[in-house]
Amino acid sequence: MSQLPNLKRCELTNERYFALQLSFLVRKRTVGKLVYLKSIRTLNLMYEVRNRLLRLLPPDELKHVLLLSEEVPLTKRQVLHRYGVRMQHVYFVESGLVSVGAKVGPQEFVEVWLIGSEGLAGIHLALTAKSQPMHRRIVQVAGAANRLTVDRFQEAIARLPTFRSVVHAYIASVLIQTAQSGACNTAHQLQQRLARWLLLARNALVSDEIPLTHQVLAQLLGVRRAGVTDCLLQLRKDGLIEMMRGCVVVRDAFRLAQISCHCWSLIEREYERKLLNAGTPNGEPLVHGNR
Numbered sequence: 001m002s003q004l005p006n007l008k009r010c011e012l013t014n015e016r017y018f019a020l021q022l023s024f025l026v027r028k029r030t031v032g033k034l035v036y037l038k039s040i041r042t043l044n045l046m047y048e049v050r051n052r053l054l055r056l057l058p059p060d061e062l063k064h065v066l067l068l069s070e071e072v073p074l075t076k077r078q079v080l081h082r083y084g085v086r087m088q089h090v091y092f093v094e095s096g097l098v099s100v101g102a103k104v105g106p107q108e109f110v111e112v113w114l115i116g117s118e119g120l121a122g123i124h125l126a127l128t129a130k131s132q133p134m135h136r137r138i139v140q141v142a143g144a145a146n147r148l149t150v151d152r153f154q155e156a157i158a159r160l161p162t163f164r165s166v167v168h169a170y171i172a173s174v175l176i177q178t179a180q181s182g183a184c185n186t187a188h189q190l191q192q193r194l195a196r197w198l199l200l201a202r203n204a205l206v207s208d209e210i211p212l213t214h215q216v217l218a219q220l221l222g223v224r225r226a227g228v229t230d231c232l233l234q235l236r237k238d239g240l241i242e243m244m245r246g247c248v249v250v251r252d253a254f255r256l257a258q259i260s261c262h263c264w265s266l267i268e269r270e271y272e273r274k275l276l277n278a279g280t281p282n283g284e285p286l287v288h289g290n291r
Helices: 014-025 041-046 059-068 150-159 161-187 190-205 214-221 225-237 253-259 262-278
Strands: 027-030 033-036 070-074 079-081 089-105 108-115 135-149 241-244 247-250
Touching (some): 089 150, 089 190, 108 135, 108 190, 135 150, 161 190, 161 262, 190 214, 190 247
Antiparallel strands (some): 089 108, 089 135
């Protein structure tokens, strides 16, 4: 019979500890023999995993990763990773939104991609633990994440084949997104690019409500705030969005996608293709919620 890994109870919340015990120890008698229930469903009754990368893992690998991780809150404006400072943790986002900023001046950053429940913060640590990050990662929308130390993350990469494949597939999708975003910024108009960012944020949050200010959207697009405000007002006039203080609400995602450039659908298609290929039949199918 499988033994519960030797972790102190204080390293887990009581709820998660109890759920993990159940997932290892619950068993059922059938015709003359003992069948252990290895399904992760018992665990999910107590702790529902929302990160789409983790949901692709088979039950045994998911249990292992959850035992190595801790659930932590993400607070707005929290800095997860500082530019040039060695990372201590990797974050699998459960809810909320994290932006990744590239340094373009002594004290100036431009946001280059977003991370929500579809991804993780700290992807380059899957390749090396020694390099210093060239990007800053800040929480834009409060939420929660499963956090692993660098050592535990790399241990999981080395020991768990599906976990390794899923992380590498996500890295490939991020490379495609950043390259396509660079081309988009050169070739397409501001309204098209804004629609793309709104759709990306909507999918990352799995919600029509996007609590990002005009200033943050301007930083994502690398333009003046006034230009973003003008485009948002036009989108509202056309009935595609509503605007509230510090929040944009998508009312018609289908028409917003029509206004967006081709880059949007290309980024989404490549994410789905690469992650679906990385998963296994034992993992959960890739589901995009409100997509």
